[in-house]
Amino acid sequence: MNVEAIVAAVGLEVKCGRESLGREVTGGYTGDLLSDVMGHSKEGYLWITRQVHQNIVAVASLKEHAGIILINGCEPAAETLEKAEAEKIPVMVSVLPAFELSGRIYNLLTSPG
Amino acid sequence: MGEPKPNLYSESFHIEGGNFNSAGIVSTSIKSILKKLGIPGDIVRKAAIVSYEAEINVVSYAKKAVVNLTVGPGVVRIEVIDEGQGIPNIDLAMQEGYSTADQRIREMGFGAGMGLCNIKNYSDDFHIESEVGKGTHLKMTIQTP
Numbered sequence: 001m002n003v004e005a006i007v008a009a010v011g012l013e014v015k016c017g018r019e020s021l022g023r024e025v026t027g028g029y030t031g032d033l034l035s036d037v038m039g040h041s042k043e044g045y046l047w048i049t050r051q052v053h054q055n056i057v058a059v060a061s062l063k064e065h066a067g068i069i070l071i072n073g074c075e076p077a078a079e080t081l082e083k084a085e086a087e088k089i090p091v092m093v094s095v096l097p098a099f100e101l102s103g104r105i106y107n108l109l110t111s112p113g
Numbered sequence: 114m115g116e117p118k119p120n121l122y123s124e125s126f127h128i129e130g131g132n133f134n135s136a137g138i139v140s141t142s143i144k145s146i147l148k149k150l151g152i153p154g155d156i157v158r159k160a161a162i163v164s165y166e167a168e169i170n171v172v173s174y175a176k177k178a179v180v181n182l183t184v185g186p187g188v189v190r191i192e193v194i195d196e197g198q199g200i201p202n203i204d205l206a207m208q209e210g211y212s213t214a215d216q217r218i219r220e221m222g223f224g225a226g227m228g229l230c231n232i233k234n235y236s237d238d239f240h241i242e243s244e245v246g247k248g249t250h251l252k253m254t255i256q257t258p
Binding site for chain 1: 133134136137138140158161162166222223225227228230231234235
């Protein structure tokens with residue numbers, strides 16, 4: 001399943017990085033501690049967080065995440081969007097809280113067919 | 114026992130302490146250099162994690178640092194030498210969850226007490242030395258096939 005299909009299925013607002021929405025999603029990780037995400041997430045993951053500052057882009061880029069999803073309708077900082085656009089990383093926003101969003105995306109990624 | 118094998122690549126970088134806006138620039142450069150040298154993806158990702166965590170530590174706690182990247186046959190070495198407050202108790206600093214980060218650092222999601230653990234876990238060999246009031250010296254080695 002690619003990022004675009006998840007955007008449609010859970011109703012995400014895409015803030016930047018549209019050109020990378022075709023990227024395949026291999027899993028996801030939910031967390032606000034950057035070192036936790038650094039240590040435990042993997043390439044191709046969607047990262048679900050409430051951090052909105054520009055440092056999230058470096059983490060997603062170094063870990064080669066498929067995209068970043070901000071929860072609870074959090075708005076990304078302007079510098080975050082600038083950097084993410086340059087790095088071609090989709091930043092998306094959900095109105096859902098982390099628990100519910102993670103559950104929905106988990107179900108999408110693990111349901112057969 | 115023969116001539117020492119030459120390094121394939123070496124470069125030094127500088128990190129400015131306290132500047133969170135530029136945090137990640139050095140590790141991003143290291144990652145792209147290793148990719149261009151044809152180092153396998155999993156090794157590149159390990160080096161990226163290790164150098165990012167070290168970079169964040171410098172930005173959080175030190176005045177400045179020099180990062181030396183050396184790529185030799187079968188090995189990537191990353192050395193970070195900072196000038197800063199140093200670490201009074203390295204055993205304590207190496208414990209997961211232990212952190213001296215202030216509130217500002219924690220609010221950004223840093224200072225979770227996992228940085229040095231990530232560095233150790235993603236390095237094949239890790240050395241740390243520190244002198245209070247002077248600075249900290251990290252040496253990380255990652256083996257390549």
